[in-house]
Amino acid sequence: MASSDTAPAHAADTASGTGSGTAPGAASDTASGAAPEALEVLRRVFGYESFRGQQQAIIDQVVAGGDALVLMPTGGGKSLCYQIPSLVREGTGVVVSPLIALMQDQVDALSELGVRAGFLNSTQDPDQRREVERAYLAGELDLLYLAPERLLTEQTMRLLDNGRIALFAIDEAHCVSQWGHDFRPSYLGLSELHERWPQVPRIALTATATKATHAEIASRLKLEEAGQFVASFDRPNIQYRIAPKNDPKKQLLNLLRTEHAGDAGIVYCLSRASVEKTAQFLNDNGIEALPYHAMLDDRTRAANQARFLREEGLVVVATIAFGMGIDKPDVRFVAHLDLPKSVEGYYQETGRAGRDGLPSTAWLAYGLQDVVQQRKMIDTSEGDSAHKRRLATHLDAMLALCETVECRRSQLLAYFGQTGEPCGNCDTCLEPPQSWDGTIAAQKLLSAVYRLHHERRQKFGAGQVIDILLGKETEKIRQHRHDQLTVYGIGTELQDGEWRGVVRQLLAQGLLAVEGDYGTLVLTESSGEVLGQRRKVMLRREPEKAAKAARVSKSKAAVDLPAEAVPVFEQLRAWRAATAKEQGVPAYVIFHDSTLRQIAATAPATLSELGTISGVGENKLAKYGQQVLDALAG
Structure with a gap:
């Protein structure tokens, strides 16, 4: 789906090997009090027994026709908050997303769940667009994905007028923040939705926002009176580490060889030239890496993104243009070879690691030249003095995070107005520096x-x-x-x-x-x-030695599995890989690792038993159930 968390990705966010059977989110909540229709959809379509965290309250708000503004970290289960109301309410849920390149994958993932989804964008030919428009007008779509630029055209507005809209979901809502890290001017026009369709509920969602950005989103989208839902921004499975920069490409290579051999990951660089050089360096040293930046032709960029999503163990070296909406749950590391411009950007980018809840690394190489370069970029940037002061404030907060002698996770949470105890799992906790x-x-x-x-x-x-x-x-x-x-x-x-x-x-x-x-x-x-x-x-x-990573076993995907279940899990992964390749979809669209782990651990012998596994909904049970049982028997 349009956010960084698609419906199938929630399966991975769910149990992290616990087999809890609850929908993804922060703290577990009971399902009592949830709208019966919503709970039934959760169980039948998505395969979970109960909601978690604030999902229930958000869904109830939107199902009842109320507006909502949702701040929830990547992997927190945001997509369910608009997908389920779209399935419960009459009409089609219209999802506003900036992610044209990923809409096909998002629709494919929903289709695997038996959800009727479509999109309208420039990648389609006229016949394809007409078929989606016909399906919408006929009431045959549960969700329709649109980029803001297309939604705001008079032609699309008239199309929507002639059908039944269940809700508007404004994903990646931080794009409306004018001085944010992902500003999209077209998002400013989305305030028109309420003026044209005042009876249609709106839900705006983002994975990162300070109090100031939160207020700006509410103001620009006219959501001041909406229900405000702010989840914890803590991602306890991510280990934050910031290393003094000393030949960063070699430092990165050492990190990948010693801690993340064979893992999928993202490496962020500031410039296109650095992206190309770093990708080449990794390939020369035996690590398959793909570049991604704005100067690559569209075909190459799309191909590299598709390979990263569909293949296992690939590394993408990219500018910050890459990653928003990427729904790959098993990204084990995010590395920065240059200093991010803001804590919000850093949090958004590192949050793409470990969406499946397994241990993951956020690693940053940081040095004197980073500070010099960022200060110079601010001085020479376009905009008035107020704009430059905002940029400087963002940078100061990022530098404070880099230079702190306190727990990095606590400081990160404090930036978003939340509190946290020392985590014991970041570099400053593992090897405390001295002041x-x-x-x-x-x-x-x-x-x-x-x-x-x-x-x-x-x-x-x-x-x-x-x-x-x-x-x-x-x-x-x-x-x-x-x-x-x-x-x-x-x-x-x-x-x-x-x-x-x-x-x-x-x-x-x-x-x-x-x-x-x-x-x-x-x-x-x-x-x-x-x-x-x-x-x-x-x-x-700086400590004399770098913090030691809290590593998991090499068979990371099989964490918490009894030894006898590990080969069963690998057998299931092999089946999933072959099935995904045959269908031309990412492996996680079939089932997430967390679901396969639970299957391997419990070894269900019948379709009925398999249907009790968290993440196995009605449609997937019908489509893949017998194949899974055959794979277990084989």
């Missing part, structure tokens, strides 16, 4: 920048300033007679890498700035507080 009084070091470095500027009328980047502090005898130092400065050689108590960490953290704290195309260092208004001994500077000291 140290870096006031004197900061004074030395700021003094060097000051003397270069005011005594010599010169500006240099971090490398030259550090060489001066270390008293190095380089050609550049001799040429500019920097060995005659009073600060020359006063910083030998720290090594080169440690000084780079000081520069990085002073930049992060706004005590130092960069300017120009060459990233030269300049003082800020706050620098005087440190030089004048009016401000203490606490800095983060």
